Structure formats: C-alpha cells, structure tokens
Amino acid sequence: MGDTARRSSKTDRRGSIGNNAADADLAKLGYTAELPRSLSMLSVLGLSFAIMAVPYGLSTTMLISLTNGQSVTIIWGWVLVSLISLSIAASLAEICAVYPTAGGVYYWSAMMATKDYAKLASWVTGWMNLVGNWTVTLSINFGGAQLILSAISIWNEEWAPTAWQTVLCFWCVMLICFLINAFGSRYLDLINKVCIYWTAASVLIIMVTILTMSKTKRSGEFVFAHFDSSASGWPAGWYVRNPMTFHTYSPFFFLFRSFFVGLLQAAYTLTGYGLVASMCEEVQNPAREVPKAMVMSVAAAGVTGVIYLIPILFVLPDVSYLLAASSGQPIGLIFKQATGSAAGGFGLLFLLLGIMFFAGTGALTASSRCTYAFARDGAIPGSRWFGTTNKRLGIPLWGLVLSTVVDCLLGLIYFGSTAAFGSFTGVATICLSLAYGLPILVSVLRGRRMVKHSTYSLGRFGFVINGICLAWIVLAIVIFCMPVAIPVTATSMNYASVVFFGFVAISVAWYFIRGRKDFTGPPVIADAEPNLTGVAISDDEMGLDHSRSPEDRKLG
Numbered sequence: 001m002g003d004t005a006r007r008s009s010k011t012d013r014r015g016s017i018g019n020n021a022a023d024a025d026l027a028k029l030g031y032t033a034e035l036p037r038s039l040s041m042l043s044v045l046g047l048s049f050a051i052m053a054v055p056y057g058l059s060t061t062m063l064i065s066l067t068n069g070q071s072v073t074i075i076w077g078w079v080l081v082s083l084i085s086l087s088i089a090a091s092l093a094e095i096c097a098v099y100p101t102a103g104g105v106y107y108w109s110a111m112m113a114t115k116d117y118a119k120l121a122s123w124v125t126g127w128m129n130l131v132g133n134w135t136v137t138l139s140i141n142f143g144g145a146q147l148i149l150s151a152i153s154i155w156n157e158e159w160a161p162t163a164w165q166t167v168l169c170f171w172c173v174m175l176i177c178f179l180i181n182a183f184g185s186r187y188l189d190l191i192n193k194v195c196i197y198w199t200a201a202s203v204l205i206i207m208v209t210i211l212t213m214s215k216t217k218r219s220g221e222f223v224f225a226h227f228d229s230s231a232s233g234w235p236a237g238w239y240v241r242n243p244m245t246f247h248t249y250s251p252f253f254f255l256f257r258s259f260f261v262g263l264l265q266a267a268y269t270l271t272g273y274g275l276v277a278s279m280c281e282e283v284q285n286p287a288r289e290v291p292k293a294m295v296m297s298v299a300a301a302g303v304t305g306v307i308y309l310i311p312i313l314f315v316l317p318d319v320s321y322l323l324a325a326s327s328g329q330p331i332g333l334i335f336k337q338a339t340g341s342a343a344g345g346f347g348l349l350f351l352l353l354g355i356m357f358f359a360g361t362g363a364l365t366a367s368s369r370c371t372y373a374f375a376r377d378g379a380i381p382g383s384r385w386f387g388t389t390n391k392r393l394g395i396p397l398w399g400l401v402l403s404t405v406v407d408c409l410l411g412l413i414y415f416g417s418t419a420a421f422g423s424f425t426g427v428a429t430i431c432l433s434l435a436y437g438l439p440i441l442v443s444v445l446r447g448r449r450m451v452k453h454s455t456y457s458l459g460r461f462g463f464v465i466n467g468i469c470l471a472w473i474v475l476a477i478v479i480f481c482m483p484v485a486i487p488v489t490a491t492s493m494n495y496a497s498v499v500f501f502g503f504v505a506i507s508v509a510w511y512f513i514r515g516r517k518d519f520t521g522p523p524v525i526a527d528a529e530p531n532l533t534g535v536a537i538s539d540d541e542m543g544l545d546h547s548r549s550p551e552d553r554k555l556g
Helices: 002-028 041-052 054-060 062-067 071-096 105-112 115-155 163-183 185-213 220-225 257-262 264-269 272-282 286-314 319-323 331-339 342-376 397-415 420-445 459-479 496-518
Strands: 238-241 249-252
Touching (some): 041 272, 041 342, 071 264, 071 286, 071 420, 105 420, 115 272, 115 342, 115 420, 185 286, 185 342, 257 264, 397 420, 420 459
Antiparallel strands (some): 238 249
C-alpha cells in the first residue's frame, strides 16, 4: 500500500507540474487557464479519430462517389486525399507546437501576420473556423439522422422518411450529443478512448462478416480500376477553349471532373484533425501532445479507410440499385445484400450508428470550445456570455448552447432542399479547408520564420509541403461548390456556396457593427515569436501583452 501511495503521489506531482507549465505557457500567450487539463494524448487522438469517424463518414457520403466515378473515385480518391490531409495536418502541427491555445487557427494567423494585418487575418480565419466547426457537427449529426431512418428501409425498401421525420430525428441526435457534453464532460476522456476501440472493432467485424457471408464478389479489376461517371451527368474530362481556334475544345484526358467532384467523400471525412486544436487548454502538455495527435489521427484514418473500403467494393451490389435508395443512404442495403438478411444488415449498421454518436459528441465538444475561444476575444455577438465557462460543469456551457442552437436552425434548410446534406458537407469542407489554409499561407508569406523553433518542424521540405496544401485548398473550394450531378434543379442544387456566403455576410456585417472598433484580435502583439521549447525569454521579447485581462477581452 505504501509503494502504491508513493507512486500515485509521484504521478500526481508530475501531472501537477505539467499542468503548471502548460498554464504558464498559456499565460505567456495572453490567456488565463479556465478549463481543467484532464485530457491525455490518447484522448485527443481518440477525439480527432472520432470526429473523422472514418467508417461512418465514408458510408454516409458514399452516394457522392458512387455517382461520380465509383471504384476509382472511392479507393484512389481516398488514398490521394489521405496523403494531402497528412501534409495539411503536419503543417498545422508545426504551428500548433508553437502556439498551443484553444483559439487554434485564428490565433495562429494573428500571431504570424504582421501588425498591420493581424487583426484582419485573425477575424477571417476565426470566422471560417467557427463556421467550419458548426457545419461539420451539423453534417455529422444530420447524416446520422438519415442513417438511423435508413435502418427502416432495410426491411421496407420502398419507405422514405419525410422532411419532418428527418429534421426531428436530427434534433434528437443533437439533443443527445448536447446532454453528453453538458453533463458527462468528466467522462469525455473515457469516451474518446473507447471510440478508438469501438471503431477498430467495427471495421474488423464488418470486413470479416461481409467477405465471408457475401455469395457474390466483384473482381479485382472492378475494385481498383472501374470508373463510371455516367450517373453524374458530368462530362468525362476538363475542357478548355483551344487557344489556336477559339471555337473547339480540347480535353485534358488525365483529369476527370467527375472524379474531383467525388473527392468530397474523402475530403469531408478527413477534416476533423484540425478541430482538436480547440482542446489545447484541456491537455496536460499541449505543445507536444496535440500536434502528435493531429498527425497520428490522419495516418490512422488513412489506413482504416483503405481497410474498410476494399471489402465494401468487393461486395458492392448493382450501383443503380444503390443510387435508387429511397433513404439516400445506401450502406444499409450494401450490408443487407452482403449478409443476405435484413437482420444481418441492421447488425452491421448498428456498429456505424455507435461510431456516429462518438463523432457527433466529439464534434460538438470541439465546436463548443472553438465558439468559446473566439467569443473570448469579442469576435461574435454576445461574447460576454459565450466567452465564459461554467465553473460547476467545467465546460463553456454557453458556447455549447450556441453551437447546438445554430446547428438545429441550419437543419431547417432540409425543408427547402433534399440535397441539403451534400450542401452541409460541402460548406464544412470549404470552411475548414480555408481555416486550415490561412495560417499556412501567412506562415509561407512570412518566410516560415515564425515556426523555425517548432518542435515539429518540417525542415527543408516545409515550403514544398505547405505549397501542396495551399494548391489543394484552392482546388477544393471550387470543386466542392459544384453540384454532385447535373442537370441541376432547385431541390438538387448544392447550396454550399449559399450557406458559405451567408456566413461571410454575417461576419462582414458584425465586423463593421462592432469588430472594426472593438476587436483587436488575440491579446498579443502580432510580431511575437514565442519559444516554448524551454529557453527563457522575456515577455517583451515574445511580444506578449498582459495589460488586458480576460474580462477586458469579453467585449460582448
């Protein structure tokens, strides 16, 4: 007993010392620690893995890639986007190791920009990140509602849910995720860890079950080389006007427009890794653990996706049958056909529903922290409430409430468009891509000087990796505003651009109403260059401004 007590005491002291050091680093970055540091690296890894929710994300968006290219888009699109996402995650991890705060990307943009542009850079990045957090949570839980209702169609394939049934189910899912976050915050560490094991077990069970029970299997050629974009209506290639004749068109045969539109499936699934930066103030050693979790989660997600997708493609039923699914979610029918029974199909679907609740809960957790951090610096209306924490619950309660209410209201778009889910996934991917890209762009424009002391430095390859990230983000913004299929009607239109520019309008309006006068960005001098590697430097050298208290920053 004495040895156990001594070991426990040593562990507690080490944790306390780590927390004190992290809190001291946070103070140097201009903030007072207000949240308990109860999360480990494994927990943050689990949270990132939960938000990406690979089997669930790939399943709920499979209709997009089946419409736009099928096997080639599904498997090789996943590999391509996984590699690009790994580059983006590494670029963000490099910055996060220097600036580990809950403000995340918006704080990074402000710190790395020059003084003249720090305020604008933080405002734009922060709003893109905030909207991205809200809409990725929305898309996860809305897709979950559709998936829950699709379970009925496993037994009755003619049944289709009404708009009211879908929205009400979505609100119920949001309520459950809200309650878990509000009253079960002490268990978030455990929930995030369990998510890793649940997801791994689910992928293994699904893979073994469908491969052993399916009576028919596709050929290897179909799985790895089949491409068919006929269902999308998009032409096979990218066409440009011939500069010699000005009236004929030349196809770039190596680029398929439909293929790139179909990449939304992979790009949407692989977006959650950057959201965990919002948890930096709840991790014991955020400068080391959070960047590590970012990169590891993307690598693990990439491998998991390949393991999950290949068996699915081997047992894929007739594609026209899946595209005609009344529920809009074909994965349950795939499981039903593979197992040969509705009960077997539901059993496998149940595993995905479990992953969905992990993902929805984790996404709302990150969304509430992002809302809290941005409101803390007076960047959104009502900051005096949304930028506070609830001492009894140990969470930013009002930030959680706002995130939940905004998502529930956005769900009403479904009454006007049956393609709303595609729009939600599109706007989430666009906004998060922009939010991730802006601090990377600022870093490149500043010659990467601000990250030269990072413990996760990309070294000599930094400019190349950052350049690849930025090129992809520019392309993603364009292609993910395109409709999944043509011709386009009012109900099948991709409203991602409409939602995106709607939030841009709100951001611009609030900037002129309040932000232009009162918003000063994070409580730091923009040309600061913090060094959190253990070398003692003064606050003046770091450019830190402690003259503003947390209360001063709540401009509400």
